[in-house]
Amino acid sequence: MGIAALAWSTAALADYRVTCESRDNRYQRCPLNQPGYVTMHRQLSNARCRKGRDWDYDRREIWVDDGCRAEFNVATYGHEHHRGSSHGGSSRHDDHKDAKVAAGVLVGAAVLGALIHNANKHDAKYDDEGYQGARHNSYVPAWMVGTFTGYNPIHNASIRMTISRDGEMTAVADGQTLRGWVNGGELHVGSEVFTISQSRDGFVTSQVGDRHNQVHYHRTR
Structure with a gap:
C-alpha cells in the first residue's frame, strides 16, 4: 500500500x-x-x-x-479516516495496517550517510534546570525541542516533525499527520518505539528491534 x-x-x-x-x-x-x-x-x-x-x-x-x-x-x-481513500471503506484491521505504514513513513527508511555523534561526552541534561533527576522520564532535552525535517526515499515523502518541550510530537508527511510523544529519551508512536540520537544538526530516529530503520532529521528552527 x-x-x-x-x-x-x-x-x-x-x-x-x-x-x-x-x-x-x-x-x-x-x-x-x-x-x-x-x-x-x-x-x-x-x-x-x-x-x-x-x-x-x-x-x-x-x-x-x-x-x-x-x-x-x-x-x-490513533487515527481515523477523514478523506476519500483509494481502497474504499476502512475496518479495524485496515486502520491498524495503515497506522503501521504511517509509522513507517516517519521512521521506516534506511537513510544513507553516517550518524555524526556529538563529540562532547558530557551529558548536557545535567546543565538544564528542567532536568529533575533520574525519575524524570518525561524530560526532553533542548536539542530535541523544535521543528525538524527528514526524508523517506522509499515513499518519496518529506517529513516535518515538531517536538514540544513537554514531549508531544506532531509530524506531517505527504499531507498526513502523525502524533506521538517522547518519554525516557525515546519516541513513541502508537505501539512502536524509536531511540533518538543527537547528531550535528538534528537527530536520528532508530526503530527499537531494527537499528537499520533510521531517518536523519535536520533542524529547521
Whole structure:
C-alpha cells in the first residue's frame, strides 16, 4: 500500500484518566492501562504537584510523591479516516495496517550517510534546570525541542516533525499527520518505539528491534 492510499487524521484512540495519590507524603506508583502521553488534568492536593519533582510517568506507570494527588489524562494516539481513500471503506484491521505504514513513513527508511555523534561526552541534561533527576522520564532535552525535517526515499515523502518541550510530537508527511510523544529519551508512536540520537544538526530516529530503520532529521528552527 503506497502512502498516497493512506487518508487519515489523528485522534485520541484510547483517552482515559488516572487518579494517583501520595499518601502520608510517600512515593506511590499507579499503573497505566495503555502507554500514552500523560498530562495533569486536575490537582487534588494542597501539596504541590510539579512535573519531574512530585510526579512523572513512563510507559508503565505514573508516580507521585511528597503529598501530590491529582487526576492525569493519558492520550494514546490513533487515527481515523477523514478523506476519500483509494481502497474504499476502512475496518479495524485496515486502520491498524495503515497506522503501521504511517509509522513507517516517519521512521521506516534506511537513510544513507553516517550518524555524526556529538563529540562532547558530557551529558548536557545535567546543565538544564528542567532536568529533575533520574525519575524524570518525561524530560526532553533542548536539542530535541523544535521543528525538524527528514526524508523517506522509499515513499518519496518529506517529513516535518515538531517536538514540544513537554514531549508531544506532531509530524506531517505527504499531507498526513502523525502524533506521538517522547518519554525516557525515546519516541513513541502508537505501539512502536524509536531511540533518538543527537547528531550535528538534528537527530536520528532508530526503530527499537531494527537499528537499520533510521531517518536523519535536520533542524529547521
